[in-house]
Amino acid sequence: MNVRTSLTGPFPRSEALVTATRDLDRGRTTPQAVEELFRATEQEVLQLEERLGVDVVTGGYLDWQDLFRPFAETWTGFTVGPVTRWFETNTFYRQPILHAPPERVAGAIARRLPAGLHGSGAKPGKVIFPGPYTFATSLENRSGETTESLVHRLGKLLSEEVQELRGTGFSTFQFQEPALVVRPPTGTKAEATLAAYRALAEGLDGATSLVWTYFGDAAPAFPLLHRLPVSVVGFDLAETDVADLTTWPDHKGVGLGCIDPRTTLVEDPVDVAAIARTLWEKGRPSSIWLGPGGPLDLLPWEPAKRKLHLLPAARQALTGAHGGAA
Amino acid sequence: MTPRLYPTQEIGSIAKPRWQLQGQRGESLDGPARSEFELWNQKLEFAPSNGTAATFLAGRSREVGAAQVRDWGALFALRYFESAGLDRVYDGEARRIEMYEYAIRQMRGFQFLGHVRPFDNKYYLKAAGTGEVRLDHPYHIEEFDFVKAHAKGEPKLPITGPYTLADWSYNEHYLGRQKGWKGRTARRTAQREFVVEIARQAIRPTLRALIDRGCKVIQIDEPAAGTHPDEADLVAEGFNAATEGLDAEFSMHICFSEYRSLFPALLEAKRCTQWAWEFANRDSADVDGYEVLNMFKEYGDTRQIGLGVLDVHRDEVETPQVVASRIERSAKILGDPARIWVNPDCGLRTRSLAVAYRKLEAMDAGAKIARERHDGSAHR
Numbered sequence: 001m002n003v004r005t006s007l008t009g010p011f012p013r014s015e016a017l018v019t020a021t022r023d024l025d026r027g028r029t030t031p032q033a034v035e036e037l038f039r040a041t042e043q044e045v046l047q048l049e050e051r052l053g054v055d056v057v058t059g060g061y062l063d064w065q066d067l068f069r070p071f072a073e074t075w076t077g078f079t080v081g082p083v084t085r086w087f088e089t090n091t092f093y094r095q096p097i098l099h100a101p102p103e104r105v106a107g108a109i110a111r112r113l114p115a116g117l118h119g120s121g122a123k124p125g126k127v128i129f130p131g132p133y134t135f136a137t138s139l140e141n142r143s144g145e146t147t148e149s150l151v152h153r154l155g156k157l158l159s160e161e162v163q164e165l166r167g168t169g170f171s172t173f174q175f176q177e178p179a180l181v182v183r184p185p186t187g188t189k190a191e192a193t194l195a196a197y198r199a200l201a202e203g204l205d206g207a208t209s210l211v212w213t214y215f216g217d218a219a220p221a222f223p224l225l226h227r228l229p230v231s232v233v234g235f236d237l238a239e240t241d242v243a244d245l246t247t248w249p250d251h252k253g254v255g256l257g258c259i260d261p262r263t264t265l266v267e268d269p270v271d272v273a274a275i276a277r278t279l280w281e282k283g284r285p286s287s288i289w290l291g292p293g294g295p296l297d298l299l300p301w302e303p304a305k306r307k308l309h310l311l312p313a314a315r316q317a318l319t320g321a322h323g324g325a326a
Numbered sequence: 327m328t329p330r331l332y333p334t335q336e337i338g339s340i341a342k343p344r345w346q347l348q349g350q351r352g353e354s355l356d357g358p359a360r361s362e363f364e365l366w367n368q369k370l371e372f373a374p375s376n377g378t379a380a381t382f383l384a385g386r387s388r389e390v391g392a393a394q395v396r397d398w399g400a401l402f403a404l405r406y407f408e409s410a411g412l413d414r415v416y417d418g419e420a421r422r423i424e425m426y427e428y429a430i431r432q433m434r435g436f437q438f439l440g441h442v443r444p445f446d447n448k449y450y451l452k453a454a455g456t457g458e459v460r461l462d463h464p465y466h467i468e469e470f471d472f473v474k475a476h477a478k479g480e481p482k483l484p485i486t487g488p489y490t491l492a493d494w495s496y497n498e499h500y501l502g503r504q505k506g507w508k509g510r511t512a513r514r515t516a517q518r519e520f521v522v523e524i525a526r527q528a529i530r531p532t533l534r535a536l537i538d539r540g541c542k543v544i545q546i547d548e549p550a551a552g553t554h555p556d557e558a559d560l561v562a563e564g565f566n567a568a569t570e571g572l573d574a575e576f577s578m579h580i581c582f583s584e585y586r587s588l589f590p591a592l593l594e595a596k597r598c599t600q601w602a603w604e605f606a607n608r609d610s611a612d613v614d615g616y617e618v619l620n621m622f623k624e625y626g627d628t629r630q631i632g633l634g635v636l637d638v639h640r641d642e643v644e645t646p647q648v649v650a651s652r653i654e655r656s657a658k659i660l661g662d663p664a665r666i667w668v669n670p671d672c673g674l675r676t677r678s679l680a681v682a683y684r685k686l687e688a689m690d691a692g693a694k695i696a697r698e699r700h701d702g703s704a705h706r
Contacts, residue, residue, distance in 0.1 A: 015440060021447040027443065065446050075493075085582075088554050090494060092445040137494025169624055222448060264454045264496040265437060268433075271507045300452060303496075 002287040004055040005311040006126060009295035010211050011060030012304045015040050029080055038063045039115055041230035046116045049144050053312050055124040059114030067130045067176055074108035077101060081140055087178055087215040089298060096139040104157050110165060127170050130159055131177035131211060132196035133185060148192035155196025159203030166207060174210040181216035190224050201229040209235055214294035217246040234281045235291035242275050248283025259295025259310055264303040267310050273317035290314050330701060332653055332666055332693040336407050337579060338484050338673025340682055345400060349395035354385035358361035370405035373398050379599060396421050404477055410683060411690030412481040421469050425486045427451050428492050432465040432526045439589020455520055463529040464535035474540055483536060488525035488564035492549035521560050525567035533572055543575045545602060552583020558591035565595040569605035570691060577602045577632055581672045585618050590625055602632025604671035609641060616652060619623040619659040634671035636685045643684045649662060663700055668693045
């Protein structure tokens with residue numbers, strides 16, 4: 001059983017970063033001081049990830065104000081819009097407003113990735129992007145382009161980003177797709193999503209790719225999710241019951257979102273292992289990825305750190321192998 | 327006393343004046359704070375301009391003391407609403423930090439765990455329910471006593487509702503009692519227990535104490551209601567548990583939600599006599615933000631409507647004609663103008679005091695226009 005562990009989204013900011021960014025907004029500190037603290041905290045997250053033995057590291061994406069902001073701020077065609085609720089949570093994002101067909105700007109997104117991911121750390125880094133369907137359906141589209149066409153276009157643009165980052169050594173890419181399970185596409189939108197991921201596959205060129213879903217039950221969306229040309233499909237175990245699954249495609253890995261970011265209670269690794277084994281009995285996924293079910297920044301810093309210790313514990317419960325310091 | 331047609335009310339907090347924030351911290355007022363204090367005090371006369379106020383303006387905030395500054399803040403807000411013409415007022419939540427942390431700090435069974443980020447560089451301190459919910463002392467009591475002693479009309483007290491307090495907390499205690507994997511069924515069962523316990527153990531005793539002190543009109547704020555539409559029945563259940571056996575007028579304030587997704591479950595909030603909702607934010611030249619009122623007809627619900635007519639997210643001040651038109655459109659949909667109370671969409675704290683005041687004046691003027699037009703047509 002090929003079991004891997006990884007963070008699957010942004011990590012919360014430390015209390016020191018909370019204070020610093022608040023101070024920045026109130027003119028009580030300098031942008032340079034806050035920038036330095038972001039980089040230092042990123043290193044702290046990377047060290048935590050390495051200590052826990054995760055297979056690909058993220059650095060926490062601490063300075064991304066939301067999933068779309070780096071794109072809305074650097075790609076052409078966008079302005080940054082109003083504060084908008086982020087699915088069924090008490091968190092919000094600034095809705096990108098698309099005025100014209102978007103174009104990417106070479107190098108711009110690469111510069112927004114956690115600085116530590118570019119370094120020569122002991123573990124490979126994971127790039128986490130919005131998935132094309134979630135991106136297209138979370139923005140306000142004033143461009144005149146249809147949703148279908150936009151989903152496909154965003155897939156192609158993200159593919160170009162992936163190609164660029166492949167050239168700098170990245171080999172694991174994750175696409176956040178809560179919308180695929182919260183408002184699953186059907187008909188032409190489902191086909192456009194497939195087309196977008198086919199375009200992405202060209203840029204991926206054999207790299208490991210994960211589609212990660214959360215905030216909703218993935219079971220109704222599995223027929224589409226299984227068709228996506230990606231290495232791994234991840235889903236949130238707090239929302240999806242594996243008993244609803246009848247099979248799993250042999251060639252595809254499964255991502256088990258086993259840390260629920262909506263509760264500070266720490267999950268039992270024995271429960272996670274039991275769920276993984278149930279799934280293993282229904283198919284033979286090429287790999288099992290264990291990670292948070294959704295963005296961990298729904299939690300404060302300390303509880304999130306505490307909960308991450310589930311990853312090596314669950315891996316051990318599943319395989320008997322130590323994945324890192326628990 | 328029967329209120330006039332289209333009576334007006336505030337709906338929550340306003341921005342805290344600069345002089346109040348600096349004064350509470352014991353700082354000397356800077357120039358803008360001093361000007362702000364003088365300007366509003368001249369208009370509203372909330373602090374006698376000699377004696378203590380003179381000491382305050384002279385930069386000796388510490389001598390004046392935080393308690394006095396907070397009293398001025400509450401009195402300022404009362405007079406602010408009253409002078410803008412509102413029928414039902416409160417103190418603009420002048421004594422509260424915000425609507426979550428203050429309430430939770432009055433209860434036992436919670437532990438604050440750190441900050442979470444709703445967006446950008448904004449944060450709030452979030453607690454986990456770690457034990458049985460209990461209340462040491464009812465809260466908002468002194469605040470209400472002060473308002474009651476100084477308000478010229480009937481005050482309306484706002485209080486954060488049980489569902490919102492539960493939703494904005496982590497549920498460790500009740501969820502932890504569920505056996506095995508914490509899937510959707512376990513989470514919902516635990517959430518129901520959490521909501522009902524907050525309602526019974528903390529909100530209801532507080533409401534009872536407030537009613538004993540003479541509080542007759544209470545607004546239960548449930549901004550989290552729209553976050554999880556499939557839990558609208560829990561919002562109603564929490565409301566009922568909080569108000570069980572109590573005698574007062576209870577309204578429920580919800581904003582920025584897809585209201586249709588909450589119905590019909592929310593209708594089970596039996597002791598709610600008024601739905602105080604945001605509408606203006608969704609009203610534009612292209613979209614009728616009040617069309618959703620048809621839902622009440624569809625469900626045969628005849629309760630009062632707290633009609634949001636001011637968009638609290640825009641500085642642009644609505645004209646009295648726009649306000650009047652919103653009231654009249656709504657009266658036509660509801661078929662009964664007497665069911666309408668007129669209010670801002672939500673608390674005006676996001677706007678400057680000057681802008682918020684002009685909006686409230688426009689609201690009062692708009693209600694007057696609608697009232698006069700109604701009376702005129704009634705007499706023809």
